[in-house]
Amino acid sequence: MAKEDQVMADGEVQVVAFKLRNEEYGFSILNVQEIKNLSDITRVPFAPDFIKGVVNLRGSVLPVIDLKKRLGLEDTPYTANTRIVIVQYDEVYVGMLVDAVTEVRTINADDIDTTRAITAGNDASSKFISGIGKVDGRLIIQLNISEIMGLSGEE
Amino acid sequence: METNQYMEMFLDESREHLQSLNDGLLSLENDPEDLSVLNEIFRNAHTLKGMSATMGYTKTAELTHDMENLLDMLRKEQLKVSSEIIDVIFKCVDSLQEMVENIGNGESEDLVDVSDLVRMVNAIAKGESVEQAGAGSAGGEAAAAPAPAAGMPEGCELNDTDMLVVKEAKNSGLVPYWVHVEIADTCLLKSARSYMVMNVLDELGDVIKSVPPAQDLEQEKFEHSFDVCLVTDAEAKRVEEGVTAISEISAVKVTEIKLDGAKKEQAPAAPAAAKEAPAAKAEAKPAAAAKPAAKPAAGNNAKHDKKAHVAGQSVRVDIEKLDTLMNLVGELVTNKVRLEQIGMTHRLTELTETLEQMDRVTTDLQSVVMKVRMVPVSQVFNRFPRMVRDLAKELNKDINLTIEGEDTELDRTVIDEIGDPLMHLLRNSLDHGVEHPDEREAKGKPRTGEVGLIARHEGNNVVIMVTDDGSGINADKIRNKAVEKGMISRDEADALPDADAVRLIFLPGFSTAEQITDVSGRGVGMDVVRSKIESLGGHVDVETKIDEGSVFKIKLPLTLAIIQAMLVKVQDEMYAIPLGSIDSTINITPDDIKTVQNKEVIVIRGQIIPITRLNEVLSVPRGSEATDEDDIFVVVVHVGDHKIGIVVDNLIGQQEIVIKTLGKLLSGLKMLAGATILGDGHVAMILDVSALM
The missing domain is CATH 1.20.120.160 (HPT domain)
Structure with a gap:
């Protein structure tokens, strides 16, 4: 569930960290509504290819984005750890298909590298990345939700 | 405040x-x-x-x-x-x-x-x-009220009990008067004035009753006048003077009540004081019939007749709350189905029995919630008589508007949307349809044009018709216009049967009015009507006969939120087809499929119907089960007069489904009208049949 009561201290960011293949990614916890076990996803004909389909979220129809496809990563089969992270941005709710949710991390703002230099070689997906956080020697790639949802035009 | x-x-x-x-x-x-x-x-x-x-x-x-x-x-x-x-x-x-x-x-x-x-x-x-x-007035310069037919003074309302009292008083030598008091318009404290009047009258004699009752007088529940029945030994003149002496009393009229059997004649009223008193044909109401006139003593029971009209009790509810309620009921049903499945898998008879009970409750609940959203079409219809009247005056036409079936119910959301299209159709009928009275007479029709607005149920739809007995639509005119505007070629136009030619008016940018009037005919008419109706999942059509009139027929779904649908299976995927657009379902073999110009068609009852294979159109991935190639199910659907056969793998059955939107992210996808959640919790897409055409 969304933990809105966890107010962040200055200079710190809380992220919900999850895995896509063997890389670790994160959404700001403020955007995460809940995490759901994988349920049957209904394919939507004519939908953009990165949209896996729709699921039933307690009576409403929720689109699910195949995050690996969106980021240009190679597909892997579902596992017992596969989850749907339901994020909310600008009143729009979307499920994000991820390989596994690892933990909720607090990252010091100083440890987040927002330069695009790292991903410069991979232009197509660089716009989806808002920064890279370093914690305990691990890298957590911060994702830009509005770009991923395709709400900021162009799609 | x-x-x-x-x-x-x-x-x-x-x-x-x-x-x-x-x-x-x-x-x-x-x-x-x-x-x-x-x-x-x-x-x-x-x-x-x-x-x-x-x-x-x-x-x-x-x-x-x-x-x-x-x-x-x-x-x-x-x-x-x-x-x-x-x-x-x-x-x-x-x-x-x-x-x-x-x-x-x-x-x-x-x-x-x-x-x-x-x-x-x-x-x-x-x-x-x-x-x-x-x-x-018969000769008098002022308002001496004319003798009323039934003999009672103006506004005099006495019931039997009052009459008895009056009679008794009369026998003991007193004179009964009916006193009509008018208070000046500028008066602020009417109750105070009325109290003073009552006091004066009380001194002069006995007040038998007042209209309105004393209680209402005290609470100022009256307009600028009231009536009092008084028995006194004083002369009419004295009564009048006494009351007039009170300030802010604009007029007083004292009339003697005469009781000669049923007939009472008019006493000479005081003309001077009554110069402003409005003269009126007194209307002899049957005592106590119109107003439950209570005696002052029984004032507590006195009720204004206004209160007798107590409408059915109701509350106003925000439509959003109803939508939420509807969603919740939907969820409840979905969860119930899950429980049922658990009961089946684990063979828990006790659970299954309880759930059957619950099933009845949820079904009722669902239908009640749906009914709550329904509103009678009169909500839209009742603004039309006025519009028609004004418009008829403006156009110098005699129009009689007949409204039928105004209690037919439609979903709130539909009701909100159909007002403008209907208004447009009515305006068209009045402006272009019904002729001027002279013209009508020349044609041998009654001078008054008949315009009808009729609503009724037709299966799972509501049909609203706008009819007129006017000049009808000239198919040739429409053809010429369409060619003129370059919408179709001359050959195409000539090939069109009349009925189809008339339908050209629904195309964008079409206006048939020879001259543009204020009322209609700006060329944005009918296509807007059509697109609005179609966006509501409805359909509009026209039938017309020269010099006999036209009928515009709008077919609307009962509700936008819940529809009857046929569930079909294509490979592993489930789709819902709105029942409203389904003509029939048939079972054919591959031999029945013929080709015309490389397009697949089937022949049903002599009609050639093109078919489309859903798995190809929707690029459905191959499923796990092998489909039976020799047994083909076709769902024949129609949009207007166009028919098409949809080839599916299996028919699952008919079901009531709740339409859900696909949301902002998936808006505007072709061929999909939305999604629905099936009883087992799965999501199924709803096909937009018109996009398959």
């Missing part, structure tokens, strides 16, 4: 009252003699006045007040109902409507200038009444 919280209520109720005013005036215009309608109108105006005064909208209250005066005079037959007067009152209602809307928009009511209107209303009230009085 903190009135904000009442604002919504005030606005809603004002609109309602204005609507009933409109309705009432219309029926009054048709039947000017109908007093019950007049009373109804008066009550509406009165309530409106009270409400706006309470809310502090003095201008609204003032205008209503003047209007009410006029209505009161009509009601008391001091004025004759004429179309001029009705026009003026209509104008008042319009201005009031504007004021109320302004208030609703947070603007000032003062934006509407009503001074002219007020002057006009007052002029009519004065001018006409003088004329009436002049005609009514």
Whole structure:
């Protein structure tokens, strides 16, 4: 569930960290509504290819984005750890298909590298990345939700 | 005064009252003699006045007040109902409507200038009444009320008990009088004045009763006049003087009540004092029939007849709350189905039995919630009589509008949307359809054109028809126009059968009116109507016969939220096809499929129907089960007169489904009308049949 009561201290960011293949990614916890076990996803004909389909979220129809496809990563089969992270941005709710949710991390703002230099070689997906956080020697790639949802035009 | 919280209520109720005013005036215009309608109108105006005064909208209250005066005079037959007067009152209602809307928009009511209107209303009230009085009095310069047919003084209402008292008094040498008192318009404390009048009368003799009852007088529940029945040994003159002496009393009329069997003759009234007293044909109402006239002693039981009209109890609910309720019920049903499945898998008979019980409850719940969202079409229809009337006047045409089936119910969301299309169709019928009276006469038709607005159920749909007996639509004219505008070629046009040619009017950018009038024919008409209706999942069609008239037929789904659908299976995927567009389902073999110009068709009852394979159109991935190639299911659907066969792998069955939107992210996808959640919790797509054509 969304933990809105966890107010962040200055200079710190809380992220919900999850895995896509063997890389670790994160959404700001403020955007995460809940995490759901994988349920049957209904394919939507004519939908953009990165949209896996729709699921039933307690009576409403929720689109699910195949995050690996969106980021240009190679597909892997579902596992017992596969989850749907339901994020909310600008009143729009979307499920994000991820390989596994690892933990909720607090990252010091100083440890987040927002330069695009790292991903410069991979232009197509660089716009989806808002920064890279370093914690305990691990890298957590911060994702830009509005770009991923395709709400900021162009799609 | 903190009135904000009442604002919504005030606005809603004002609109309602204005609507009933409109309705009432219309029926009054048709039947000017109908007093019950007049009373109804008066009550509406009165309530409106009270409400706006309470809310502090003095201008609204003032205008209503003047209007009410006029209505009161009509009601008391001091004025004759004429179309001029009705026009003026209509104008008042319009201005009031504007004021109320302004208030609703947070603007000032003062934006509407009503001074002219007020002057006009007052002029009519004065001018006409003088004329009436002049005609009514037999020689007297002022208003000596003419002897009423049944012999009672004006407004005299005495029931049997009162009569007994009066008789007794008469036998003991006292004289019964009917005293009509008018209080000046400017009077602020009417109750105080009425109290003083009562005091004076009490001193002179015994007050037997008053109309309205004493209790209402005290609470100022009366207009500017009231009546008292008095028995006294004093002369009429003294009674009159006594009352006139009280300030702010504008007129007093004292009439003796004579009891000669059933006939009572008019006592000479005091003409001097009654110079302003409106003369009227007194109307002998059966005692205590119109108003439950209570004696002052029984004042507690006295009720204004206004209160006798208690409407069915209701609450206003925000439509969003209903939507939420609907969603919750849907979820409940879905969860119930899950429980059922658990009961089946684990063979828990006890659970299954309980769930059967629960099934009944949820089904009822669902249907109740659906019904709550339904509103009678009268909500849209009732604004049309007024519009038709105004328009007919403007166009100098005689139109009789017939409305049928106004209690047919439709989903709230549909109701909100069909107003404009219907208005457009009606305007078209009036403007282009119905001819001028002279022209009609020349054609051998009655001068009055008939326009009908008919709603009725037709299966799972509601059909609304706009009919007229006008000139009909000339198919050739339409053909020429379409060719002229380059919409189709001459050959194409000539090849079109008449019925199809007429349908060209629904194409964008088509206007047939030879000259553009204020009313309709701006060329944006019919295609807008069609797209609106189709966006509601409906369909519009036209039938016409030259010189006999046209029928515009709108077919609408009962509700936008829940529809009946056929569930079909394509490979592993489930789709829902709205039942409304399904013609039939058939089972064929591959041999039945023929090709015409490389397109697959089938022949059903002599009709050639193109088919489309859903798995190809929707690029459905191959499923796990092998499909039976020799057994093909075809769902024949139609949009208008176009038919198409949809090839599916399996028919699952008919089911009521709740339509859910796909949301912002997936909006505007072709061929999909939305999604629905099936009983097992799975999501299925709903096909937009018209996109398959």
